[in-house]
Amino acid sequence: MKVNYFKNRIAQIFWNGDNSLQFSSLRYLPRWVVIAIDLLLVVISFYISFLLLENINASLYSVLSIYQQALFFILVYLAFFFVFSTYSGLIRHSTFVDIFKIALACLSASVLIIIVNYSYDFLYDEKVFLMPFLIINTSITFASLLSFRVVVKRFYSFASQNKQKSYKVLIVGVDDESIALAKALKNSKSQNFNLAGFISFRKEHQRIKILGKPIIRYGNKFYEKIAPMKVSGLIIAGSQLSTTQKNELVDKALANHLKIFNVPEITQWSDQEDVSSKIKEIQIEDLLERDAIQLDDSQISSYLEDRIVLITGAAGSIGSEMVRQVSTYHPKCVLILDQAESPLYDLELELKDQFPNVAYQVVLADVRRKDRLEQIFKANKISVVFHAAAYKHVPMIEKNPKEAVCVNILGTVILADLSVKYGIDRFVMVSTDKAVNPTNVMGASKRAAEMYVQSLQQQAKTTTKFITTRFGNVLGSNGSVIPYFKKQIETGGPVTVTHQDIIRYFMTIPEACQLVLQAGTMGNGGEIFVFDMGKPVRIMDLAERMIKLSGFQPYEDIDIKIIGLRPGEKLFEELLSNTSTTLPTHHQKIMITIDSYLDYEIVMNHIHEITNAAINEDDVVVVSKIKLLVPEFISKNSVFELLDKELNL
Known part of the structure; x- marks a missing residue:
């Protein structure tokens, strides 16, 4: 046996x-x-x-x-x-x-x-x-x-x-970062990457060798020179290239069927970790990154340090990053509020691990329930509120406008009123570029919320500083286009784009939250701060590039289909309305938009009518009431377009 x-x-x-x-x-x-x-x-x-x-x-x-x-x-x-x-x-x-x-x-x-x-x-x-x-x-x-x-x-x-595919690669650059990467690859256990040489952007490096490997100058005939070397990929080390240089390099490399890899800066490497595990195929997010933001930490600390901070929508993509960034400024306590039970629990576990010295209160609550929120304000001496809770999915809200009223409008009204009642120092609201000349219910509901806090600021009894921040699409946020495209590519396509000419502004989640924190230090209340979103991105170009980065050819391996604009969707987003002007601030990426505002009583009367319609009437009546408060709300690709003709909008 x-x-x-x-x-x-x-x-x-x-x-x-x-x-x-x-x-x-x-x-x-x-x-x-x-x-x-x-x-x-x-x-x-x-x-x-x-x-x-x-x-x-x-x-x-x-x-x-x-x-x-x-x-x-x-x-x-x-x-x-x-x-x-x-x-x-x-x-x-x-x-x-x-x-x-x-x-x-x-x-x-x-x-x-x-x-x-x-x-x-x-x-x-x-x-x-x-x-x-x-x-x-x-x-x-x-x-x-x-x-x-x-x-x-x-x-x-x-x-x-x-067993594991091995790539013959060139490392971009000949600086200390690139040489350190080359040495690490040479000593790597996995041998997934075989170093063929280095890429230099300077002519004098051509006849020099590093670690016995040649240096090839990057120029017009670069890809012809490396063809005999049978190179299959390029590795970009750290942040030595600007976004423009990186994009140019990637586009030409993809056109020549080369893989592009990214490796973080050497300071982020772990001695116990094989460098090969740090090398990842470059992602579209890496190519859309912008220059690092310089924050005035002293100003941010002055209103966050040793204070009790409430963050609504804290389990969402924006809200959770707000919690992480606020935690670095030594608050006395952070109240993390959301109605999503499982994501809230996951966030709690993460925070205990990352910020063991910060006090947190996990609050499972809905911003629509005034009685529940008032208990929270009574029990805690809150100094700052970051209001990120909102419904934001445009087609979904177009089908369910009553929910937009309850969460985006009434939720903001309840929180804003309680902030005034309990003497909150600052109320920072996260808004969206879709609130500018809105073409959908979601954008219009956020504009209505903006209008309410602006009008409330003018009340004599108001000591709270109401600050509104407005920005565009956020990379990696729930429901954003990039994760959606990735799933479509993984399943073999087709990738669906709503219109051939549609463009969008993009910003990373950390960048958006950093600017929200910085904007919270500015102004006397009532202002709407808009962020510099950089250059807009054509979504068709985005789809084609993502397919190439995945190792496929657009229209050959994976098709791209035009499916038409969704309800409420427009070709391009705006950060300013037709009647708005802007003022600069001491931060180059933040501007103040000067919008006219309505008297508090007028706004309040409109909101009462909108609320009653949401309780008693159908969706058409609800949307028509919103259009009366927000006259620039002109529906596009929506069943509510008929209302614009009836109201002569």
């Missing part, structure tokens, strides 16, 4: 069901196997040494038989294998230390045998072992033990390369 078990076990380790070798999946050789193989090599080396002596007509001494001498050698070597632990390391990762151990074991065994040999000669005037035999045997034994480890290491490396 035991014999059959070992046979089956060996078969499982080295073979799979289709009769192919599985050496690469073997994690390591057990220590007893290493010792057994080493002892076998000792025996083989002994036999080879004996044959060599026979060929030169030399004979061993007759004190011990050939078998007794072989057994003595085995026991001596076995002892020193244990003394120096030659079996303890993983063979496939053998280093100079392991080689040194083998050398010491062989040398020590030889010295002991020589001592025994001459001691016997001193006592009995006769030698046991022939000295030339000892010298030959030591050399052959060391060579065989070393060769065994080299062969295993090479074989494992070959098997690993066959």
Whole structure:
């Protein structure tokens, strides 16, 4: 039974069901196997040494038989294998230390045998072992033990390369960051990337070599020069290239069917982590990144440090990042409020791990419930409110306008009124560029919320500073286009674009939240702050580039289909209305928009009518009431377009 078990076990380790070798999946050789193989090599080396002596007509001494001498050698070597632990390391990762151990074991065994040999000669005037035999045997034994480890290491490396795709790559740049990456790749265990050379943007580097690898100048004939090298990818290290340079490089590389990889700055590497695991295929988000934002931390700290801060919508993509960034300014306590139970719990676990010294209160609540919110304001001396809770999915809200009224409008009204009642210092509302000349219910509901806090600011009893921040699409946020395109590409397409000419502004989540924090330090209340969103991105170009970055060809491997604008969607978003003007601030990426505002009583009367319609009437009445409050709300691609004709909008 035991014999059959070992046979089956060996078969499982080295073979799979289709009769192919599985050496690469073997994690390591057990220590007893290493010792057994080493002892076998000792025996083989002994036999080879004996044959060599026979060929030169030399004979061993007759004190011990050939078998007794072989057994003595085995026991001596076995002892020193244990003394120096030659079996303890993983063979496939053998280093100079392991080689040194083998050398010491062989040398020590030889010295002991020589001592025994001459001691016997001193006592009995006769030698046991022939000295030339000892010298030959030591050399052959060391060579065989070393060769065994080299062969295993090479074989494992070959098997690993066959199992994992290996890329022949050029590293962009010749600075310290690039050279450090090259050295790390050279010492990498996984060998997923084979370095072919470096790319320089300067002519004087052409005749220089780094780590024995050539430097190729990037220019007009660059791709012709590297064609004979069979390069399959480029690695961009750190942030040495500007966004413009990176985009130009990526576009041309993709056109020449090369993979593009990114690796973070060397300061973000972990000594315990293989550098290959840090190298990732470049993502579209990496190409849309903008220059780093410079914040005035002292101003932000002055209104957050040692204060109680309430963040609504805290489990969402924007809200959760707001929580993380606020936590770095040493608040007294952060109230994280959301009605989504599971995401809120996940966020709580993350915060306990990342910010163990910050006090949090996890509040499961709905911004539509005034009684619940008032309990929270009563129980906590809140200084700052960041209001990020909102419904924001345009087509979904177009079908459910009553929900937009309840959450986006009434939720804001309730929070704003409680902030005034309980003397909150600052109320920072997260709005959207869709509130500008809105063409959908979602944007119009956010504009109505803006109008309410602006009018409330003008009330004599109001001491709270109401600050509104307005920005466009956020990369990676829930429901944004990039994750949607990624899913479509993963399933083989087609990628769906609503219109060939549609464009959008994009901003990263951390950048948006940083600007919200900074805007919270500005103004006397009532202002709407708009952010510099950079250049707009054509969504068709975005789709084509994402397909190329995934290793496919647009329209060949993965198709792009135009499906028509969705309800409420427009071709381009605006940050300013037709009647707005802007003023600069001390931060170059933040401007103040000057909008006219209505009297509080007028806004309040409209909101009462909108609320009553949401409770008692159908969606058409609700939307018509919103249009009366927000006259610039002109529906597009929506069933509510008829209302604009009726209202002569």
